[in-house]
Amino acid sequence: MEKSSVNNNQKVAKPANHRATSYDVARLAGVSQSAVSRCFKAGASVSAKTRAKVMKAADELGYQPNAIARGLITRRSNIVAVITTEFTNLNYPEMMSHLNAKLSEHGVHILLFTVGAASDMRAVLDQIWQYQVDGIIAASQFSDDQIAQCRKRGIPLVFYNRVFSDSSISSVGCDHFEGAKLLVEHLLSRGHKRFAVYSGPNDSAVAQERLQGAVTQLKQAGAHFDVYQGDYTYDSAAASTVEMMSSARELPQAVICANDIMAIGCIDTLRAKFGLRIPEDLSVVGFDGIAASKWQAYDLTTIVQPLERMVEATVSMLMERIEDSSIPAEKRQFGGKLNIGLSA
Amino acid sequence: MEKSSVNNNQKVAKPANHRATSYDVARLAGVSQSAVSRCFKAGASVSAKTRAKVMKAADELGYQPNAIARGLITRRSNIVAVITTEFTNLNYPEMMSHLNAKLSEHGVHILLFTVGAASDMRAVLDQIWQYQVDGIIAASQFSDDQIAQCRKRGIPLVFYNRVFSDSSISSVGCDHFEGAKLLVEHLLSRGHKRFAVYSGPNDSAVAQERLQGAVTQLKQAGAHFDVYQGDYTYDSAAASTVEMMSSARELPQAVICANDIMAIGCIDTLRAKFGLRIPEDLSVVGFDGIAASKWQAYDLTTIVQPLERMVEATVSMLMERIEDSSIPAEKRQFGGKLNIGLSA
DNA sequence: CTGAAAGCGCTTACAG
DNA sequence: CTGAAAGCGCTTACAG
Structure with missing residues (x-):
């Protein structure tokens, strides 16, 4: 207050370091604060003269x-929460980059949350409510109650690569069931008759779909197969491989893995521990199409998820529902592309 | 206004779906709005009775x-901008997870930006200014002008794994120079005398440090070496390997790669295209310690960056400067750990 | 400990 | 096209 005596025809001297506000710009440009506001709103009616004065002042x-x-005031933060898990292995930086690019087109930003244990989800959601996000993109599991909370608060929610049977939930994913069938068909066409299937974690609906797709097709063909429990990790596949090699009376001709990482773990173990050649002695296939699947050491036959299309669909579905919350839920499933490498 | 006649002892009927505000809670609890505010502020003085009433109402x-x-109003968004590039290959999900966890301890959230081309940076920074972030963590390159802008706006900035000679810039990194020297020392101790060095991109200061570290140590030992230009990618290493194999009169005994991905590309190519064995015919070393470096197919000798320590340091340095903007710049460099695998 | 009031920096009818 | 004014949902001196 004492300082105001220095320049008594202004409210109070702003500290030098203060970020300029629309009032500061208005004063410098000699217009009202509303005029400044209009200049920064697309489609508002401002005369060219006013706009020029304002822009000059703003720039200064x-x-x-x-x-x-x-x-x-607008009740639109232009922020979307993106929830991922630590264990997302699907070309994460690439996916984030696409997500960022697509959301930017709508002037929307990403508030990123990484959940580890399920217990974190509660805390994460609390934070999400506080930040007034316009929507949520979830690449993590939600409980029914958590989904209900989003609905009650009117926050649009789209799942990325998560499977829910409930038809009132929007999601974008890859057709894991069909993808797995495609892989099996391919292996059958190569004359394979005995199979091993390395499953993903039991609590992943995606992993279960892949498993069911493979099993369904194998049964239909009357092929013989054993299932080994895994959890999407390299180590689990290495362990399953040791188990398979020591227990199987007759070697399978092909191993169908729940994802690329497991296929890589399987190939490495077959080669290093058992001196087998891929694909001469055994075929191995994966799922996802991660960068490493194209490395010459593996050159995996796998199902490539159409990352960019999926991200694009996720963003457009979410934005539609942010604009109009009455749009009903939608599920979009993209077919993966069978990439035939040298591993099978 | 007409609606107020319906229930004339309240201001206006709130729409059913409206998010509850502190006024709503105050009304239901029969206290003032300020009291509600205090209940949600740590350390504010509220009687147990008032708090109980408020919490019950808030819950409802x-x-x-x-x-x-x-x-x-507080001028603290509790949001920090994190800027990454599409091509970050260093265990991205893991790093983000640590970052998220550490920032959460301070009640701070991540607004994520991914920059591709340098031209994007301008747009990204504009967005960052608008969102009033409390600070910036940058795993991307900044121009001098951009750094100056941060300073002018008083927004603390900490670089992650970027090198700047300017001592007024805060950064956290790995000691790439020493790390590269360690690798060379290890190779020399194994009796290697002829080397190939696959460099990273010229515009990456980190890559240059790794290169200089290796070159310095090689020169000091009087070893013979050739440098092949690369760009951190698998393909660039594959190409360099073909070039090396077709041009070198005498095969090098060890290849020093700018990062793990390149080491993997090199190994794959040596094996697949030239039928060489690693490490019997040739040693190959990398840098970073990515997940794939531990796969049996490679088992790389590499420098493992202490990811968690680095993230922790980044976060604590940034938070200190957010609390007190007068703290001078600081550079912290962590030594990497030499991980001796079977690739050398 | 508690409440009334001012104000953070905007947007948006409203009247001119 | 333009400006004065109200209000978004909070925090925080201030007085009691």
Whole structure:
């Protein structure tokens, strides 16, 4: 207050370091604060003369509208929560990059959350409510109660590569069931008759779909197969391989893995521990199409998920529901592309 | 206004779906709005009785304080911008998970930006200013001008694994120079005398440090070596390997790669295209300690970056500077751990 | 410990 | 096209 005596025809001297506000710009440009606001709103009616004055002043002060204040009044934060798990192995940086690019087209930003244990989800959701996000993209599991909370709060939610039977839930995914069938068909066409199937974790619906797709097709063909429990990791596949090699009376001709990482673990173990050649002695196939699947050491036959298409669909589905919350749920499933490598 | 006649002892009937505000809670609990606010502020003085009433009401209404409104008045968004590039290959999901965990301890959230081309940076920074982030963690390159802008706006900035000679810039990194020297020392101790060095991209200061570390140590030992230009990618290493094998009069005994991905590309190519054995015919070493470096097919001798320590340091350095902007810049460099695998 | 009031930096009818 | 004014949902002196 004492400082105001220095320049008594202004409210109070702003500290030098203060971020410029629309009032500062208005004063410098000699217009009202509302005029400044309009200049930063697309499609608002402002005369060219006013706009020029305002833009000049804004530039001078390094003014940028405060998105936080804007969000408070428009009730649109232009922020979307993205929830992933630590164990997402599907070309994570690439996916994030696409996600960022697609959301940017809508002027939307990503508030990122990584959940480990299921117990974290509660805390994460609390944070999400507090930040008034416009929507949620979840690449993690939700409980029914958590989904209900989103609905009650009117926050659109789209799942990425998660499977829910409930038809009122929106999700984008790859057709894991069909993908697995495609792989099996391919192996059958190569004359394979005895199979091993390395499953993913039991609590992953995606892993179960892949398993069912493979099993269904194998049974239909009357092929012989054994299932080995895994959990998507390299080590689990290595362990299953040791178990398989020591217990099987007759070697399988092909191993169908729940994902690429497991296929890699299987191949490495077959080669290093048992001196087998891939694909001469045994075929191995994966699922996902991660970068390493193309490395010459593996050159996996696998199902490549159409990452960019899936991300694009996720974003457009979410944005539609942010614009109009009455749009009913939708499930979109993309067929994966069978990539025939040298591993089978 | 017409609607107020319906229930004239309240302001206006809130729409059913409206998110509860502190006023709603206050009304239901029969206290003032300030009292509600205090109940959600740690360390504020509220009687147990008032707190109980408020919490009960808040629970009933599903009330959570609006972090956006809070940020507006406290000038603390509790949001930090994290800028990465599409090509970060260093255990990205793991790093993000640690980052998220460490920042959560401070009640801080991540606004994620992925930059591709340098041209994107301008747009990204504009967005960052608008969102009033409390600080920036950058795993991407900044121009001098961009760094100056952060400083002018008083936004703390910490670089992650980027090298700047300017001592007024805070950064956390791995000691790439020493790491590369360690690798060379190890190879020399195994009796190697002729080397190939696969460099990373020229515009990466980190890659240059690794290169200089290796070259310095090789020169000091009087060893013979050739440098092949690469760009951190698998394909660039594969190409360099073909070039090396067709041009070198005498095969090198060891290949020093700028990162693990290149070491893998090199090994795959030596094996697949030239039928060589690793390490019997040739040693190959990498840098980073990515997950794939431990796969049996490679079992790389490499420098493992202490991811968690580095993330922890980044977060604590940033938080310190958010609390007190007068703290001078700091550079922290962690020694990498030499992991001796079977590739050398 | 508690409540009334001002204000954070915007947007948006409203009247001119 | 333009400006004065109200209000988004909070926090925080201030007075009691």
